[in-house]
Amino acid sequence: MNQETTMNQNQVRVRFAPSPTGYLHLGGARTALYNWLWAKKTGGVFLLRIEDTDAERSTEDSVQEILAGMTWLGLDWDEGPFFQSRNMDKHVEAAERLLSTGHAYRCFCTKEDLDAQRKEAEAKRVAFMYDGRCRKLSEQQIRENLEKGVPYVLRFLVPRDPQSTVVFEDAVFGRVEKKGRDIEDFVILRSDGRPLYVLSNAVDDSLDGITHVIRGADGIANTPKQALIYRALGLKPPLFCHMPLTLDNKKAKLSKRKHGEVVTISYYRRHGFLPWALCNFLVLLGWSDPDGREFFSPEEMIEAFDLSRINRANSIFNYVPGDPKNWTDPKAIHFNATYIRTMPLEELLPYVREELKAEGLWKQSYAGADREWLLKTIDLIRARFHTIKDFSSRGRCYFSEEFDFDEKAVKKNLAKDPRLREYLPDIAGLMQDLSEFTADAIEGAFRTYAEQREVKAGLLINATRTAVSGTSVGPGLFEMLEAIGRDSVVQRLRNAVRLIPEA
C-alpha cells in the first residue's frame, strides 16, 4: 500500500445532505457551512447528497434551489451532488442482511392499527412506543402471512435486556448514552419495499466513507438508532457532531411556513446581501473564535474553525417581524454593512455592477472610460449603505437623473428660505464657470459666494444637497457634486427652483 492510499484513508470526508422538499434555509446553510469549513480545514472532502427517498415530497425545483443557494454562498463541494435514491438497492440489501442476521424482523401490523394505538396513547397522555408484538410471531405464523400476501414492514430489533445501552461519540455533546428500552423497534423498510431515512442515511454515510457527520441537533434523537445499525452491519460509525439549533425570537424552530422568506437564502441574495457576509454571520451562530474575532476572510475562518468550539446551547435568530429598519437580524445587517464599507473596491465592484444592470442604471462607459469614476463614487457612497440594493435606491442620484425627492428634505432645506430662488441659479452659474470641477474648487466657489451674499454657507450647502440628491443626507457635499458631475449639478440646481416657494 503506498503512502497516498494511507493518507486517503485518514482523510476527512463530510457531507451536506438536505432533503429536496423545500428551500435552502438559514439552518441548512449553516450546517453546510460548518461541513465545508471542516473539510477545508482538514484538507478533506465535502460532498453533497440530496436525500430524495421520499419521492412524493421531493421536487426538482427544490434541488435546483439548494444547488443555486450553495453556489451563491460559495460553498463549493468536491463530490456530488449524489442522489440518495441511487443507492436504494444497497439500502434494501442492508435491510435484508439485518433480517437474515436476526437484527430485524417482519412486522405485519397495519398502519391503521398503529395509528389507532398511537391516538389512544395520546388521549391517555402516555408515551407510545411500538410494543414489539411481531417479535413473538412463530415461524409458522410468518410463513402463513407471507403466503397470504399480508403486507409487512421490516423493523430493527432493538436489544431489550435491561442493562443494554447504545453509546456514540459526539464532538459537541461528548459521550451520549441511551438505554435500549427507550428506543422502539423502528421501521427500516416500508411495506412497499422502500427503505427509510434512518437506514438509507447510515448506509450512505458508510458507503460514502463519511468520517464526520456534522448536522443539526434535531438529528441527535435518531443517532442511537443509527449507531445500532452500524453495529449490526459491522460498520465503523462516523464521529457525530450535532450543532445546536437556531430558533426564532420566540424560541420556535425556524420554518418558511412560519417565518416566510426571511429564513430562505434566496431572500438574502435578492435583498443585496454579500454571500460571505451572510456566512460570516451564520458561522457565529453557535461557534466562536478563541481570540474573540468576529470578521474573517474565508481563509481566516477556515484556519480558525474548530469542532471543539461549537456551542451546546441553541441560538436565536433575532428577527422581529414588522420592523422596517431591522428587516432581518440586526447583526446580520451589521456584517453586511461592514463588508460593503471595508472590502476592497475591486471585490465589491462586481456586486454593484450586477445591481446597477438589474435596475437599468448601468452605462457602458462604466466598464471603460468611467471605470475610475465609478470606483471612486462607490467608495464615496458605500459607507452609509447596508445592502447592495442601496446602490440603486439610495445611491440612484449618482447614476441617473431620475431620483425621488424626499418631502421632509425639501421642506427642511429648500422650501424654508425663498432667497434660495435666487441663490441656487447663481450657484449653478458659478458651477458652470468653474475652470476645474473639483471638490476643492467647488468649495472655494461656495465659500466665496456665501461671504459675498452674507449668508451662512450651511444654508447653501444643505439646499444644494437636496437639490441634487433629493435627500438631506449623504457624503460631503463638494465631493458629492464632483461625483455627480458639472452638467447634472447645474441642471439639477436650476430645476430645484420650482420647489422653492416665492416670498
Next chain:
RNA sequence: GUCCCCAUCGUCUAGCCUGGCCUAGGACACCGGCCUUUCACGCCGGCGACAGGGGUUCAAAUCCCCUUGGGGACGCCA
C-alpha cells in the same frame, strides 16, 4: 406524557473542562458626547447578564444535587 439535551446582558457570545487573575470581557442593538455643512464612519462614555434554591470549598459563573424555564425527538417524513 416519555426519553434526551440545554441554561451568562434584549440578541450573538468569552469565561466553565483544569474553582481564586471575574467589582463577569467583547460584538450587535439602544442612549449620550466628540468630530462635522447633513447622514454615516470613527473615537469616548452609558445602559445591561451568571434562572432560582441547596450543597462541596478558605474561595463557585466555574464542581454536585434539586427546582424552574426552554429546546429536541417520540411517523411505513427527512
